[in-house]
Ligand SMILES: [Zn+2]
């Protein structure tokens with residue numbers, strides 16, 4: 146599991162910082178959180194592959210978080226992409242892409258689903274392909290989960306910003322430790338469906354004996370899954386704390402230094418101190434400050450110092466920074 150910062154600037158890109166975008170590599174697929182303008186260049190520079198299954202999560206419709214998405218999809222339409230794609234975001238996400246199809250001829254020959262999150266009705270509105278303006282289906286959401294799979298789920302939270310904005314958490318499910326095939330053989334358990342059950346930690350009945358794979362040392366004990374939370378743009382919001390509780394990594398916007406707290410409040414953004422306070426409140430293990438204003442081009446480390454006073458395990462994002470999660 147690897148996190149890669151593809152863009153760490155707020156509003157205006159600078160030489161060292163592209164607009165907001167974060168990639169997560171996990172189990173042979175790529176997750177993207179926001180698609181700032183021209184993030185495709187950093188995507189390529191990071192060595193990420195364009196034909197991987199992808200899941201994209203858009204936090205809100207401010208240009209610095211979404212303008213890179215059509216460009217990226219145009220690029221994919223030039224490649225012979227075959228891998229599936231899912232894109233999640235607020236209502237009107239389909240319309241946004243549909244207009245690019247209508248006016249600029251955007252195409253997607255691969256399987257693409259666009260899923261709008263309606264926080265009011267607690268529904269997911271799912272479109273398939275770019276052709277039909279009628280949603281394929283509507284799904285009632287449970288507990289703010291927008292995607293649930295065997296290995297992980299993705300949850301969203303509505304946070305406070307000047308437009309409808311979602312924070313997202315990637316929550317890996319707890320899993321059993323390493324499978325020990327020699328131990329299974331020792332107990333004379335034949336390979337096949339029983340092994341599969343044991344690998345999943347299931348207690349089995351074998352020749353009249355109950356076998357607990359953890360107690361028997363066939364699989365390692367259950368390990369908690371990893372959790373990564375991305376704030377999007379926001380002013381301090383309780384909903385983010387609830388979403389991100391006990392995160393391994395919190396990626397939090399820190400548009401302003403603490404001296405500009407009043408402007409942050411007015412513009413519904415966060416300061417370095419807000420980000421650190423949120424990390425502390427949610428009992429996160431590590432904080433990454435991002436969405437750094439161009440005004441701190443020369444002294445972004447000041448934001449880091451301010452945050453560290455409250456939450457010591459903080460780093461500041463820079464483009465192409467890579468973090469491996471064990
Ligand atoms: Zn922004």
Ligand SMILES: [Zn+2]
Nearest residue numbers: 205207306378
């Ligand atoms: Zn914004």
